[in-house]
Amino acid sequence: MLLALSLIGLALAALFAVMCLVNLSVLRPPEAGEGPLPAVSILIPARDEAANIGAALDAALAQAGTQVEVVVLDDGSTDGTDRIVEDYAARDARARLLRGADLPQGWIGKQHACWQLGRAARHPVLLFVDADVRLAPDAAARMAGQMQEDGLDLVSGFPRQITGTWAERIVIPQIFVTLLGYLPLPMARASTDPSFxxxxxxxxxxxxxxxxxxxGHAAFRDRMHDGLELPRRVRARGGRSDLCDATPIAACRMYDTPGQIWHGFMKNATEGMATPRALPVWTVLLFGGHVLPLLTLVAALATGAAWSLAASGLACALLLAARIAMARRLDQPWLSVAAHPLGVLVVLAIQWSALFGARRGRQATWRGRSYGMN
Structure with a gap:
């Protein structure tokens, strides 16, 4: 039994390691390319973002290489976010403030904000940016250039994730584990299949x-996960989307506390992993490929089972090599590598909690609003 489990862990760890290394080899930062670039509307939805919006506007207005406008929608803030944006707009004609309309029944707050922003934008490329993202000065030019160079309708990327606490350092990098370990980027680029x-x-x-x-965002007004919905809907219409390595062009501190991490991952879990069909498969892939090898390695050391020790040791070596490569490439903290199995277990706990919560009618809460989990 121990040998069988060791071989299963080895097979699943090898799947992850190979996929991860292949994807890292083809994932590239966007490049502006040659020739004139289309103008870009940088669109920022903001709800109670007084602590963030000034730095976000500084970075957005510092863009070089292409013409930009920066539009911020204030979505019912009570902390003075709107006044900060008004001050910037008074000093720089490229900045505009929109005051958001009341949230209609059946809409997710962010989707309603982005829908209003998209309709108000004036330029041919829409760059949706969260208020906690800090753009490098060439970010807009490089993303517009990549779209133009590759004939893309949409390009997206994960900014470099700033992690200050131990919880952030262990859990946040798991986003990239699931993305780069299980989405075959070469196949995704060769196909317009929405599932990619x-x-x-x-x-x-x-x-x-x-x-x-x-x-626009009205097409999925009641869905949380715009990062999945927009690319899939672009592809469903025959368009092309791609992922880029946004590490050099943007940075973001997504969450600050363990509670924010838990609720942040929970809010759109049921639109990703946490479905009755998908989550058992993800549990096999993640637990079997990332936690099981460590468990069988310990058991093999304790029992002196040589073949199990060899299989489990190889599985752990493959995992370590892939996680080191990912951490180096994406500027991730080394704690995320050392505590990788723990991070996987936390993610699985969040996903199972979301699934059971959805079946009991639990509400997801974010930015002071509650939404049904379905």
Missing amino acids: GAGCGQLLAIRAEAWHGLG
């Missing part, structure tokens, strides 16, 4: 024509 669509709502550029053609 993936992106990050923190940093997502789309052609305005494509956005309007699919109905």
